[in-house]
Amino acid sequence: MITEKDFFELTTEPIDVGEVARRFVPNDCGATVALDGYVRQFTKGRETLYLEYESYEPMALKEMEKLIAEAHKQFEISLVGIVHRLGRLEIGETSVVISVAAPHRRAAFEGCEWLIRELKRTVPIWKKEIYAGGETWVEGEKNLTADEHR
Amino acid sequence: MITEKDFFELTTEPIDVGEVARRFVPNDCGATVALDGYVRQFTKGRETLYLEYESYEPMALKEMEKLIAEAHKQFEISLVGIVHRLGRLEIGETSVVISVAAPHRRAAFEGCEWLIRELKRTVPIWKKEIYAGGETWVEGEKNLTADEHR
């Protein structure tokens, strides 16, 4: 089960990592770990011009909710916030923030790292990279079988 | 060695976690992990009213610089920012932000977690907890020998 204050959102507006991390500060917590993922300019020497993200939105929201529920089971955490951006993103712009608050920081680090790994594996969002002279849909890893998710 | 863009600061002003995390966004990075540490209201049922932080400031800055240099040796990270607040802090206010940017998120998580653990062990900052009916200097763990630091 997710809690009343957990949140998960898709947006086409710029994401403010501080706003996501500080939206709720549970009074039994002392630490929030936030992952700020953004558009890298250079990957192995190749320059990215910008990215385009698209999503199967209702399913993405359901999958995010499932991830948060599972994170509450696996880690001693109080609150999770996930905000993912869609549409065109320029270099350096935030594509995703995952924020995890916990009474003890260890669980916040573990939960946050688990959530970004699973998000990249299961939440139906795709990015197209546009570089000088071409564009390509970035290939995710298909380390997911349909069976895992029934 | 630290890099030109690493930063470490002590301040009596409120800390904006988003500003620290986004101050510099290296163009070879795709992820920044930020730890936001703040004043917890309830610890094992006891209510904290507020905290007072004090520091041996020049030594604290030197120790932070050493931690950042060591983090660059141990982890594949591009940038570290550490901002620690001093003075009186109310419930929920940020006491420290440690922000680590890296080409790959794994190193950012590891570096950030290592830095907060070492900061709590070596950087000369102390907090006094004021609760209903009393106050006490919070005891750090003395798991540090002088020898380790020469």
Add this chain to the structure above:
Amino acid sequence: MIVEVLFFGATAEATGERAIEFSLSENVNADEAFAAILKSFPGLQQNFKNSLLFAVNQEYSGGDKIIKNGDELAVFTAVSGG
């Protein structure tokens, strides 16, 4: 019966479609339904062979789950968000 089939990202570009109505026999299961869709769009399996994922009503699906009239099916490649 009729189902809706959605494509996203690379599968939308490969098929030239984002959402279509698709006819299926009664009582097909998910595996049979997706096999029928791939047969209609041979480019999908050619281009994305092992990276295709399937969903029924916004849940990852496959196997012998029975498809119903009006279900929302989706065919997409391995996700790459984050």
Add this chain to the structure above:
Amino acid sequence: MIVEVLFFGATAEATGERAIEFSLSENVNADEAFAAILKSFPGLQQNFKNSLLFAVNQEYSGGDKIIKNGDELAVFTAVSGG
């Protein structure tokens, strides 16, 4: 010779001092210097026995490092920042 001795947090409260000038014999090492300071402030060792840390010129110190005239020494308890 004269050194400066700084106290912080709990050691400042226990001694009632934050910074003092302190007389040491020539050629004492860090261990000897801190032993002399603790002798002058018996409350420190009583209250904080094993949690005291020492610094010379803003570096954790101890052992046989020779103290010089004008050095900045500090005595404090295990740190608790973060």
